[in-house]
Amino acid sequence: MSTGTAKALELRGLRKAYRLPGGRSVPAVRDFSLRVEPGEFVTLLGPSGSGKTTVLRTLAGLEEPDAGEILLDGVPLTPLPPHQRHIGLVFQNYALFPHLTVFENVAYSLRIRRTPDVRIRDEVEAALKTLGLEELASRLPGQLSGGQQQRVALARALVMHPDLLLFDEPLSNLDAKLRFQVRSELRRLQKRLGITALYVTHDQAEAMSLSDRIAVMRDGRVEQVGTPEAIYARPATLFVADFIGRVNILPGRVVDRGGSGVTVEALDRRWNVAADRCPGAAGEVLVLLRPEAVGLTEAGQGDLAGTVEELEYRGDQTEYRIQIGGVHVVVVESSPRRTRRIVEGDRVGLRVFEDTLHILPAQREG
Amino acid sequence: MPILRLLLGLPLGLVLVGAVAYPSLILVWHAFTRDGRPTLANLAAVLHDADIWRVLWNSVHVSVWATLLGGAVGTGLAFLVARTDLPGQRIFRTALMVPYLIPPFIAALAWLALAGPVGFVNQLWMAVTGAEEPLFRIYGARGIILVLALAHYPLAYFTVLASLERMDPALEEAARSSGASPARTARDVTLPLVAPAIGAGAILVFLRCMENFGIPAILGFPAKYFVLTTKIYATILDFDRAHNLGLAATLSLLLVAVAGGVLALQRRILGGRAYGLTRAVGQPPIFSLGQWRRTVGIAVTVFLLATSVAPLLAILLTALTRAYGMPFGWSNLGLQNFHTLFFKVPVVWRAMRNSLVLAASAATFAVVLAILIAYVQVRTRVRGKGFLEALVILPFAVPGTVVALAMILAFLRPLLGLSLYNTIWIILVAYVARFLTLAVKPVAAAFTQVHTSLEEAARSSGASLSRSLRDITIPLIRSALVSGWFLAAVPAITELTLSVLLWSAGNETIGVMVFNMHEEGKVLLSSALAIVVMAVALTSNLLLRRLTSGLAEA
Ligand SMILES: Nc1ncnc2c1ncn2[C@@H]1O[C@H](COP(=O)(O)OP(=O)(O)OP(=O)(O)O)[C@@H](O)[C@H]1O
Ligand SMILES: [Mg+2]
Numbered sequence: 001m002s003t004g005t006a007k008a009l010e011l012r013g014l015r016k017a018y019r020l021p022g023g024r025s026v027p028a029v030r031d032f033s034l035r036v037e038p039g040e041f042v043t044l045l046g047p048s049g050s051g052k053t054t055v056l057r058t059l060a061g062l063e064e065p066d067a068g069e070i071l072l073d074g075v076p077l078t079p080l081p082p083h084q085r086h087i088g089l090v091f092q093n094y095a096l097f098p099h100l101t102v103f104e105n106v107a108y109s110l111r112i113r114r115t116p117d118v119r120i121r122d123e124v125e126a127a128l129k130t131l132g133l134e135e136l137a138s139r140l141p142g143q144l145s146g147g148q149q150q151r152v153a154l155a156r157a158l159v160m161h162p163d164l165l166l167f168d169e170p171l172s173n174l175d176a177k178l179r180f181q182v183r184s185e186l187r188r189l190q191k192r193l194g195i196t197a198l199y200v201t202h203d204q205a206e207a208m209s210l211s212d213r214i215a216v217m218r219d220g221r222v223e224q225v226g227t228p229e230a231i232y233a234r235p236a237t238l239f240v241a242d243f244i245g246r247v248n249i250l251p252g253r254v255v256d257r258g259g260s261g262v263t264v265e266a267l268d269r270r271w272n273v274a275a276d277r278c279p280g281a282a283g284e285v286l287v288l289l290r291p292e293a294v295g296l297t298e299a300g301q302g303d304l305a306g307t308v309e310e311l312e313y314r315g316d317q318t319e320y321r322i323q324i325g326g327v328h329v330v331v332v333e334s335s336p337r338r339t340r341r342i343v344e345g346d347r348v349g350l351r352v353f354e355d356t357l358h359i360l361p362a363q364r365e366g
Numbered sequence: 367m368p369i370l371r372l373l374l375g376l377p378l379g380l381v382l383v384g385a386v387a388y389p390s391l392i393l394v395w396h397a398f399t400r401d402g403r404p405t406l407a408n409l410a411a412v413l414h415d416a417d418i419w420r421v422l423w424n425s426v427h428v429s430v431w432a433t434l435l436g437g438a439v440g441t442g443l444a445f446l447v448a449r450t451d452l453p454g455q456r457i458f459r460t461a462l463m464v465p466y467l468i469p470p471f472i473a474a475l476a477w478l479a480l481a482g483p484v485g486f487v488n489q490l491w492m493a494v495t496g497a498e499e500p501l502f503r504i505y506g507a508r509g510i511i512l513v514l515a516l517a518h519y520p521l522a523y524f525t526v527l528a529s530l531e532r533m534d535p536a537l538e539e540a541a542r543s544s545g546a547s548p549a550r551t552a553r554d555v556t557l558p559l560v561a562p563a564i565g566a567g568a569i570l571v572f573l574r575c576m577e578n579f580g581i582p583a584i585l586g587f588p589a590k591y592f593v594l595t596t597k598i599y600a601t602i603l604d605f606d607r608a609h610n611l612g613l614a615a616t617l618s619l620l621l622v623a624v625a626g627g628v629l630a631l632q633r634r635i636l637g638g639r640a641y642g643l644t645r646a647v648g649q650p651p652i653f654s655l656g657q658w659r660r661t662v663g664i665a666v667t668v669f670l671l672a673t674s675v676a677p678l679l680a681i682l683l684t685a686l687t688r689a690y691g692m693p694f695g696w697s698n699l700g701l702q703n704f705h706t707l708f709f710k711v712p713v714v715w716r717a718m719r720n721s722l723v724l725a726a727s728a729a730t731f732a733v734v735l736a737i738l739i740a741y742v743q744v745r746t747r748v749r750g751k752g753f754l755e756a757l758v759i760l761p762f763a764v765p766g767t768v769v770a771l772a773m774i775l776a777f778l779r780p781l782l783g784l785s786l787y788n789t790i791w792i793i794l795v796a797y798v799a800r801f802l803t804l805a806v807k808p809v810a811a812a813f814t815q816v817h818t819s820l821e822e823a824a825r826s827s828g829a830s831l832s833r834s835l836r837d838i839t840i841p842l843i844r845s846a847l848v849s850g851w852f853l854a855a856v857p858a859i860t861e862l863t864l865s866v867l868l869w870s871a872g873n874e875t876i877g878v879m880v881f882n883m884h885e886e887g888k889v890l891l892s893s894a895l896a897i898v899v900m901a902v903a904l905t906s907n908l909l910l911r912r913l914t915s916g917l918a919e920a
Contacts, residue, residue, distance in 0.1 A: 060539070060543050061542075061543075062539050062542070062543075081542075081547075081548075082539070082542040082543050083542050083543070083544075083545045083546050083547050083550075083551075084545075085543070086545070087543055088543065089539070089540065089543040091536045091539075091540065093534065093536060095534060095536035095537050095539070095540040096540075097537060097540070097541070097554075097555060098537075098559070099558045099559060108541070108544050108546075108554070109544035109545050112544060112545040112546050112550060113545060156540075156544065160544065160545065
């Protein structure tokens, strides 16, 4: 398979509301803007109903936006019907044509474009080979496993060398192990072919492992865009912090401000936080502490002292609920490092990795 | 519990043997014997009769054309309603139910009123142009094809519509984003996927046309144009002809063979091709009719006005006409015919009472039997369940004319000291046999559901068992019994094909009354009574629909 020249996608002020039969309208996407660089893999991550699918369908031309612009390398897409957009789409339920063989499913877009038979054969065979499907070319979709169907759907989208590849939760129907395997294959393939891709999921692990950048969505808007590391380590809002991974949210107060950062008071102690981790913080703040950014030590050692109220053993990890002077903090530790087992009721010391602390303004979001 | 088994098995066996197995065997026996001795004389007589070959050809001819016409109309309308931005969708969806609810023989009478020799269209034509000849000849093959097609296209429409609505919209969307235009998507994806449904709908239309009696009787007799069903009818009534019943039985087997052959063909062609289409989530892409939207909307409206509204209006006007043959005008309209019908013809009341009593008792018997059958099917492991199922379906699967003949042959002479022929009982037995399968379906479904929920409840506590009986089992079965009763009763009320062969003086049904009045040339009275039948058919169907949809929601 050859590599096309990747294109840049730009979405500006996209809006879409669904009109219900009763005349009511449901806003699904409101003022959505995003830029995807050529060859980049961006994931839309958000809770159910946040409008991810709607954005994809609008891009593919299956829904008409109420307002906003969709530009592919600067060319507006909105006037084009779906079949003239040259955008590959991979569905959650695969949507393979049940009456066509695997080969014909993959060949479909080429047949539409009146590609000569010889080239169709070469292209389809190359696509099937890339995805390890050569053996299955003459089967019908009904005779394939879920993982195989998923690959055929991907081959069908890839064979047309689309300007843009869209995925709507393509792995959610696979079992955990297969999901993991297809996930890494998908990533490798996209990098190799250098196709610009927009991927929808509500599984944060999937988003983290696949994406160059993640756009976290909430109620039809982009809440934050950034690399997986940036989103995890420096969430812009409480919603993002809470949605991605787990976090302890502690009340705090800025007591000093220096050139390299600020000093906050929380849990009856002072902490130094770097400048890039406390955007615009002053006065009352919220201190975000990830459960894995704390280590347990003997009582009397470390930065803080607390009592273990509850613990949950999970094999590779153990989760503790610890009371520190009236405040509850969740701590997650890798399990098998300790000789003496901690039990409920134990007094423990806590060592906090200070440079992972993140600070957000205290006002609650509406 | 042998006594319980006997208690359950005896009535069931008695009915299925007496009303289905025995008449079927007797029919076959009569086809292949004369005066009690085995012979192929009947078969030879039928096969050597050029007249019979023509009748067979007529049957196939009108059915094939009606199927092509009705299948095309039904499929086209289903596409327009399910996949385009046709204006007035909702109204069309409801309007397309109407031809489905009107008994075919009533539709034939309505078309006579509209386009018969002295129907409104031809009267107008001759008055305006001064022509001596009518514009349109409804008697004969063409009229039969037209009315058969218009009475049965809803079957194709419903089948294709259901398939279109079950199709996963993502399939068509996938085609669109692969670069296929709307037209190309329809050709490559939508059409192949609904093809099995189009085929199934067409077969359904064909079988119903083949077995229809009312339309070819009303539109064929005056032109001496016979199809198999009407030929069987005429042969049965041809008392002067030697061996007429044996010949009719042979013709019946011929009819069953043609229908069965078509069904077998369908199984072979479509057997491996039904795709497990998933339930649709979301809406399928709608193909814009663009500049044609208005035109197509008007065309569909005109079609429905011309084929559903105009004939009904015509028969209504005929029913309201005071004097037949007089020029049309307001002064010539009135309720006189209805007055005559209800106050001067006592037979009408008798026929209505007969029809209602027959329908109600047949439905009651059917539901009681349905409980036994469902019990055996769901709860027991006896052998021969398949045979039981076949016996239940058989009288509904074969043409009604054949069922009627089998009843005549089985009960012509007293059986076990019981004389049913020339009584209302023979009609009742025929109705129970014919409509039994309609009652069995919902009851068996409820039993299956109850079966599992009861077992689950039994596994938990005793209190929850009584609770589940009260909350689940009883309501489920009760609503299934009610819908089973109505499903069997509704078609029985306006039934013609069976009763027209089985009635006797004093035991007329309302369908027979309409038919006989029409045959006697009492156009005005038969039209008025047809309006009454139509009103009964529509009300009982609406009642049924309200009931079953209400139950489905509960
Ligand atoms: N066809 C439709 N008609 C009406 N409302 C719709 C339709 N499709 C989506 N919506 C509504 O629009 C909003 C966004 O839906 P969307 O499917 O884009 O969410 P999503 O982020 O993809 O959710 P999920 O993770 O559950 O797939 C929801 O509130 C949903 O109820
Ligand atoms: Mg979605």
